[in-house]
Amino acid sequence: MTADPSLRTVLVVAVALIDVDGRVLIAKRPEGKQLAGLWEFPGGKVEPGERPEAALIRELREELGIEVSASCLSPFVFASHAYDDFHLLMPLYLCRRWEGTVVAREHSALAWVRPEKLADYPMPPADDPLVAWLRDLL
Ligand SMILES: Nc1nc2c([nH]c(=O)n2[C@@H]2O[C@H](COP(=O)(O)OP(=O)(O)OP(=O)(O)O)[C@@H](O)[C@H]2O)c(=O)[nH]1
Numbered sequence: 001m002t003a004d005p006s007l008r009t010v011l012v013v014a015v016a017l018i019d020v021d022g023r024v025l026i027a028k029r030p031e032g033k034q035l036a037g038l039w040e041f042p043g044g045k046v047e048p049g050e051r052p053e054a055a056l057i058r059e060l061r062e063e064l065g066i067e068v069s070a071s072c073l074s075p076f077v078f079a080s081h082a083y084d085d086f087h088l089l090m091p092l093y094l095c096r097r098w099e100g101t102v103v104a105r106e107h108s109a110l111a112w113v114r115p116e117k118l119a120d121y122p123m124p125p126a127d128d129p130l131v132a133w134l135r136d137l138l
């Protein structure tokens with residue numbers, strides 16, 4: 001029996017960084033990438049053999065230039081979403097402490113947004129339930 005490659009599950013870790021005013025950081029995906037122009041939570045794919053928290057710490061360094069420690073990452077909710085070509089499994093962590101100032105190293109823009117305003121920003125379909133949880137629980 002051969003597995004259907006379209007059913008592959010991709011593990012992506014993402015974070016809602018929350019500032020002292022309770023706003024959440026979202027980042028705009030650059031042109032040339034899948035889902036370009038949509039806003040997303042910073043993060044990325046977990047590499048083979050990599051721990052999820054280590055992957056997120058690496059992605060935050062690469063994408064935003066900040067340092068986060070694993071103890072500051074709180075598991076929150078996750079997305080499980082069927083895209084046409086893969087299944088996305090994406091835990092979303094909360095983080096209120098980091099070192100450094102965020103800079104858009106790989107995104108075209110950054111925005112600090114109140115949870116109730118997140119719905120005004122176009123995001124990938126997988127993110128809709130996450131936005132609802134942030135709005136209701138933060
Ligand atoms: N980081 C992130 N990825 C998301 C979100 N929602 C969502 O559907 N995804 C999907 O998760 C997948 C992996 O995300 P990514 O493009 O950030 O991966 P990455 O940082 O490792 O980038 P790369 O593969 O170009 O090196 C993409 O297909 C992306 O569309 C989200 O809120 N944040």
Ligand SMILES: [Mg+2]
Pocket residue numbers: 042043044045059063
């Ligand atoms: Mg990424």
